[in-house]
Amino acid sequence: MTSLFFKGFIRDIRYNPQLRSKLKVYPLNSFDINTSSACGIIELDSPENTLAFSKWVSPKRTRSYPFARIYNTYYLNTKKVTIIPIIKDEGLAGDNDRINFITFSWMSLMNVYIILAWYEKAEMLKGNSAKLTKQQFNPDYVKEKIQEIANYQLTALHWNTTHFQQEFNKVYRRAVDSYQTISQHQGVAVHPRALQLNVLEQFNVNNYFSLENFKQYTLPNSLKAAQREVITSHALEYLADGDKGIFEISNYLGGEYYLTVDEVYQEYDTYILQESKNTSRKFPAKADIKDGLFKLILFANLERLLLDECEISFIVCLKITGQIVGSLSLPADYAVIGEFCKRNRFSRIQSQTIMTLAQECTVNHKLSILITSAN
Structure with a gap:
């Protein structure tokens, strides 16, 4: 496992969460x-x-x-x-x-x-x-x-x-x-x-x-090491299983901030920045999924991303694995989603969660979600 050191720029954040929970209201005085x-x-x-x-x-x-x-x-x-x-x-x-x-x-x-x-x-x-x-x-x-x-x-x-x-x-x-x-x-x-x-x-x-x-x-030791030496050689075989991604993000005020993602891998000319949520059960808990989605909001809003000082094409992906039959890549047609849910015998709540995640990808264009088997 290697560490890839990226530099990115973010101007502002636009994101529309769909997997919402009802929030209780509290008066400040009490x-x-x-x-x-x-x-x-x-x-x-x-x-x-x-x-x-x-x-x-x-x-x-x-x-x-x-x-x-x-x-x-x-x-x-x-x-x-x-x-x-x-x-x-x-x-x-x-x-x-x-x-x-x-x-x-x-x-x-x-x-x-x-x-x-x-x-x-x-x-x-x-x-x-x-x-x-x-x-x-x-x-x-x-x-x-x-x-x-x-x-x-x-x-x-x-x-x-x-x-x-x-x-x-x-x-x-x-x-x-x-x-x-x-x-x-x-x-x-x-x-x-x-x-x-x-x-x-x-x-x-x-x-x-x-x-x-x-x-x-x-800062984690791996991050400090990446600051000292930017990796300059990235053969495709090193990216096959996904490498750790380390990101130096700057904003319009010139500040520098450091973030990480679980995995980075390459498909053709595009890099996929991926968070993974795994469970031994059929499907992860909503809180686990939301945790992954929140981590990807910033990456989905990067205006540009560089590797070895060269601008690269990228998308962000949340990978969800469990006791799943087949795979589903979101966004997808509702008919495809319905067939996938039926084949996996998901509960009504689980099926609704997947429909909502499809909507999350539709309204946030750089986001994709992959639901697949843990095996």
Whole structure:
């Protein structure tokens, strides 16, 4: 498996999600991030004045489908806010995750406003005295930041940059202090304070948060390697099974952001940028599919894409595999879809999901979806 290093440019984002979920509406004055659903709508001072929110249960993107939650809000013509724990320490027997630069990149390019938050409460996991569960944010702080974003007049990129520069250190230290308090109250050992603060120091220059240091420290090693050496030889045999794709994306403001896709492969003169969703069951869960779709929104909106400084033709594809008979490539005629669903004995809900995915491809022209056997 090799890594292909691409450069892309994005001017704006146009995307029309079709696989929508009904969202609950919460008045801001009684909103509590801990008791709310995973995503929804916040009513500010009137039913016409709203913003959309989603929350992450961990700063790691591979846990609990946070992108699926943002996808659920993306059709709304209002500000989108996402609340992310800056650290999640599950105790010495659990994970210790931190937010990274790729998350900052993704949200900023998608015009999603980040609220960095911390967990101030947690409980010992039943039957495991070395692990924490049921972690809760500080709800007043989250509500305060939501109100600030409601009144904010610039883009999410501006907000996120300023928010990180001015408040990252403060929120991070609050998170570390909270875990020390939780540890004492619950009798669960957490990761050492000195370790957590040493990581924070790597993000700072003269005690001030540096977005550049944060980027360099948190980018995956494969991405840093790709920055140092752009691959210049791409024989077709290397692309046969799909290579990892690493993308340096710039926007009209000149900023540079880093993203990845699961696979890149070549068909004739066109490169396919592919996210894959696999299941041992008949068909993946909707949240899994939405997670893949959200990741592809940015790539479907690239104005141009270069490999080895040469502009290339490309499309984006979501590959869905399960216990499937045959294959279906979307968009497709409804009659073809109906026959495929009948042959696979899909439920009414599964069949409707596939019809909706066909519509997703129809209204978002650079998107394609392949549904096929896991074998």
